[in-house]
Amino acid sequence: GSSSAQKDVKITILQGKVESNKQFKQIAKQYEKTHPHVKIEVTSIGGGTDYDPVLKTRISSGNAPTIFSLAGPADLKQFKNYAADLSDTKAAKNAEKGTTSAVSEGGKTYGLPFNVEGYGYVYNKTVFKKAGIDPKSLTTVAKLQAAVEKIDSEKDQLGIKGVFAMPGKETWTMSDHLLNLYLAPEYDNNAMKLYNSKTLNFSRNQEMKQMLDLQKKYSVQPVMQLDYSAQVNQDFSQGKVAMIQQGDWIYPTVESVDKKFAQNDVGMIPIPVKGEEGKLPVGTSLYWAVNKRKSTAEQKAAKDFLDWLYTSKAGKKDVVNKLHFVPAYKGYSNMKMPDALTQVVYDYSKQGKTTGWVFPAYTGTSWDPDVAQPNLQKYLSGKQAWDKTVTNMKTGWAKQQSSK
Amino acid sequence: MVEINLDHIYKRYPDAKDYAVTDFDLHIKDGEFIVFVGPSGCGKSTTLRMIAGLEDITKGDFKMDGKVMNKVAPKDRDIAMVFQNYALYPHMTVFDNMAFGLNIRKNDKADTKKRVDKAAEILGLTDYLDRKPAALSGGQRQRVALGRAIVREANLFLLDEPLSNLDAKLRVQMRTEIAQLHQRLGRNFIYVTHDQVEAMTMADRIVIMNAGKIQQVGTPFELYNKPTNKFVAGFIGSPATNFFNVKVENGYADGDGVHVKIPEGQLKVLVDKGYDGKNLTLGVRPEDIHAEEVALQTFPNATVDATVEVSELLGSNTMLYSKVGDTDFIAEVNSRDYHEPGDKVKMAFEMTKAHYFDNDTEMTII
Amino acid sequence: MVEINLDHIYKRYPDAKDYAVTDFDLHIKDGEFIVFVGPSGCGKSTTLRMIAGLEDITKGDFKMDGKVMNKVAPKDRDIAMVFQNYALYPHMTVFDNMAFGLNIRKNDKADTKKRVDKAAEILGLTDYLDRKPAALSGGQRQRVALGRAIVREANLFLLDEPLSNLDAKLRVQMRTEIAQLHQRLGRNFIYVTHDQVEAMTMADRIVIMNAGKIQQVGTPFELYNKPTNKFVAGFIGSPATNFFNVKVENGYADGDGVHVKIPEGQLKVLVDKGYDGKNLTLGVRPEDIHAEEVALQTFPNATVDATVEVSELLGSNTMLYSKVGDTDFIAEVNSRDYHEPGDKVKMAFEMTKAHYFDNDTEMTII
Amino acid sequence: MVGFKNYTALLTDKTFINAFWFTLAFVIVTVILLNVIGLGLALLVTQKFKGSNLLRTIFFMPNMIGGLILGFIWQFIFTQGFTALGTALHWSWLNGWLTNAKTGFWGLVIVTVWQMSGYIMIIYIAYLQNIPQEVIEAAEIDGASAWQRFTKITFPMIAPAFTVCMFLTLSNGFKIYDQNLSLTNGGPYQSTQMLAMNIVNTAYNSGNFAAAEAKAMIFFIIVAAISLIQVFYNRKREVDL
């Protein structure tokens, strides 16, 4: 829509997805061309710095952005005074069901999802083919286990160092992604529900333990030394492992290491969870918010831009092709995703074969880094029994929720 | 071109328990050349530094042309100074060291160069103008320090042992140069030295200090001939005055091995002052002790039988380190009268030039 | 207790274009007291520093007891040194400064204390033992530097102008102390001084240097009476030898205002060496120029008519800065023969003590 | 009272207490190592030998790279370099670095020392060069060996440098964050988490600002007390020349 006011407006965008910095800038430039009265300045924060403090400083210095990104309910709580209600935007109306629930309250929507993401076991097609295993068939834990054992026994022939590369250092792969699989069903795949829950059930913890043990046992060792870059760049992208627990976001990294490998050899299957077979956990990790302290004109321009980005024809093309986003919005049905992993996510989500992301309910709270992560790591490095780990996590949750 | 008054000045260094300078009272006339002498540590540099404004004056007033200057910053006193330890700027060349004061005053560059070159020539530093102080010999550094002062036409020059590290020949030359500078500029000079020749030849007046106190102020002649106390007599002259413990008895000064007649005039004064039959100290300068035949004949009543212990031949004169009774003394005799150590020599005191000092107050009686 | 050989030593400082020391060749006997003299900047300190091992020797060998020491670290040479600029440890008290060398050698504490206390007493520093150098006067610092050396019983003592900042009286005392120390220890001493009295009285042999080169090595007597060249003659003695440009003609030395008879013996040598009718330089010491009637009578053929320009009364002697023709010279006369500036005075040269120098080589002819 | 509760809560906050001890141990070790090595390097490169200037540059170079890259590089050294070396030499202790608190600790120490000793070095150099040569010479003449010259002359005379470097290494040791983040990120299970990271995490990751403030306050008081007492005490021993 080009219903923007005649007066010149400048909007500033501050966002935390540094890898898309260049693309956002290109898109902004393009938008400026078609909307001569609007100027857009994009700033991306990342790398070694935390996004939150920067946003806070920008706000307090009177240099607040018009559009900023939020990472979930905890962020929203912090910046609620600045987040405008976006429920009347076209984009909000087009957002896929459930994608805004984590940033909605009292019927108001404060954030627009960047995209949706999904994770599972990203696997190496060649290895599986060589091992004679169809990854699509690994729908249950037992099947997975059998396949893992088989691959492991043929490690040398397959030319791999391990079945998995489990990044013991990157605690979020356990505490966010893996744990989510066993919590989501209990909380109806709804982050807000978990966010408001006084207790943590975690009744399926044994299943998680099993998966954890499986990954650890058949991983490249020592797991405690592995981090994201070792897992993705070094082991997976170099064809040294059969699969890793990651999501569609690793595609650019894999591609940057070995383009051919990325194009030909990469696929993703859901992690088998009892009762949730064949479903991929799909969710949103970042949301756009519009600063409600800015002038109405500026807010309007910001909303127009977001609407344009996610609902206009040109914008949609950029979302998919430039940003490599799996859209969180309706109206993309005829578009082809740019890479194999996003395609998988998109396919699952289009078919509705998804489970939810409940972990945004605790990322950004102290439970995640202070309770979940250290306890899981302790278990992983053999310093703590599983029972104790589970108890600790539960009591930690209860303690946090009681003081909220 | 200033009159300087030091009014009962005291100085105590922070944390020190004693005063470094006590009751220093001196009036310096316009254009005077004052020399400070005194034993090491007696407060000469301290006084100079107070005049320069580098040390706070603990008590008393320092005045220039009647104006109290105690609180005036050094830079506003228009003083040129040679520091005892040179205080050269290590990062500047010799030229820049000397030109610094002039440059600060925005003196015309060409004139500065002229003056520095002139000074360097006088000081024999022409070849070293581009060097840094670290690459100079001790004496060369001292000359740079001197050069830094003499290029300026300050109101007051403070020179703290400016020639101590120079060889005799250069020292004589420099002395002349400084004297000429003083004459040409007509400014006040205060000069600290340990070299008695320098003190005697350069000074209009000498200030002799001891343990922070002025002992005597006077012309070289006065100090030499009319020392106010034993200290001055013992300090001025090199070697210093010899002292003998004697008793005034029957017109003779009587002591251990000494039995010399006191000249009439002197005796009268001594008796008048009530020293007859009393102990006092007799002072005779080395150069007033003679060993030539002719002198022995001239002063037959004033001879002693001495033993030479060491003899130093110094060109035309010879020092005889001698002993009479238990008293050591030095005689400076003509080299013609050279004696070997161990010689027993008869020597005559030129008693008309002798001095007498009270044993308690150490003040000069005559 | 060592023999020291300096074999044709050269020194060039990094970045300097000239040699600071050239072909320095000297053999020092066991227990000798050597004094270095020479004009400021002639290379005395440099030589000392090479001996100490503080400067690299550019060329030549330095040997102790026959062993080449060029590469031996200073600490292993067992040397005690007084630096020209003291080089005190600013962070240590006077006591610690003096005790440092002994402590380093793990000398018995009690003995160290005894020695330092003794040295402090000699040096008059007893009251200052607890002070840091910054709170001392210039002379006191120099005494600490001296104390640091004398508490040690090193093999070789290097003293670089150790008394320059002391008053005359103290200097005489210190001189004696150093001489006694030398005697007691029987070690080698190398002593740099600008004070001719010090040089003359203390040295077994004097090394006189100029522009980095040794001019003459000899006993004080030799240097004074038999200078090898004009430089030595002009340097030793204070004031220095007077020089006159003369021509040898008819048995007379003839020059601007000078017409004096050359004694027989001297003349013969001059003629033999072919100087008859030639120009040369006549050297007469100030103390060999007389103004007394008796001298004028004694040397009737060797008088000049001089004009006194400045006269300095120095106790028993008086310096007459005089002029004959266009030549300036100094006469040291008895104070009885005092003359006012401006006086025209007849003076006699004691020609038997005169020296003659070749105008080209400046070497002594007689 | 609410504020006070935040402080008492710290006493039972195990991670905070653990971070405190970990940091303290780290500070003690690095302060010693950095000053010893920094000063050692300074002494080394102030010797006159060919290449001493080059060495200075080399020792200082680690300061030119920021925390992230540093962590990256060193992770590879620890995980791959050490492992390769360990296998080659059959030194098992070289394997599995950064996987537990102990190797994590020493890993942090190594990286910190590697990076910061050049920094400390150039401070010491600046002061070393201020020592008048003549005083060193005097000590040589007095017979002091190189070590004695160092302990009795050089070291007392660079006392101000020691004060500064102690202060810097102390306060930096307490405040260290980048290296912690990039090398171990506090892991495993927060066992290598240091105070600064603990506070930042409390504030930004957990959003518990009140607790973070209380921690920061305690932290600041401790650091200030230790560092300033050190400065005060050391300055007393310095002399003006």
Place this chain on the structure above:
Amino acid sequence: MKKKSTVFIGILGILLGLLWLFPFYMIVSNSFKTPKGIFASVLSLPNPFTSANYGASFKALHFMSSLTNSLIITICSVLLLILCSSMGAYALQRNHSKLSGALLMVFISAMLIPFQSVMIPLTANFGSVHFLNMYGLMFMYVGFDCSLSIFLYQGTLSSIPIAMDEAAELEGANRWQIYTKVILPMLSPMTVTVAILNIIAIWNDYLLPSLVLPQAQYTIPLQMFNFFGEYTKQWHLALAGITLSIIPVILFYLFAQKWIIKGVTDGAVK
């Protein structure tokens, strides 16, 4: 004897030097590898060898403009900083009052304050006077870094004899002249040190400029962090970038060394 210790020192120097250089070997060698090559083996030499990273990194960093920004900010801040801190230290050191001692302690304590705890009010203040740009940044650097610099200067000043001030003052120099003509030149070895320490700190700083600078004034580190996404870290470009960005600093350092050495030969005379 002298020889032997020199050889020993030389060998020790070489060994330590290699130890210190090893990580740089990794940086440089990996910057010539393909992304795949980097992770195939980090420790080995580049194979295949590529210099493409440099071109790409040069472009991605907008190298010329961010280099210019970095240079302007670093040079101006450091100059200001040296001026302020050396003057401050001079004033504090030469004045032996209780107040100056206390002031110094205040400066020193200021170093203990973690940046994170002041960054919000700081930027708020600068923002309110519209000073969130490179000029504001320079002032912030002066503020933040002067404590250490003063501390460093203060220590060296005590070894510059007061006689230097005295000599100059007697020659008629006022405080400012004494400071500029005598003290500052004599401080030059320390100035070089202070400059080096601050240059590397400011040159590499990320956090503060990221809060303060508008896009057009981005410095090299700010651009560099575009290589570090949450998931995608473009090490090949980053390492090339790092190599590019430390070259100016190393050049400066080598150049500064000359100065330090020179400062020493100018060195102290009693």
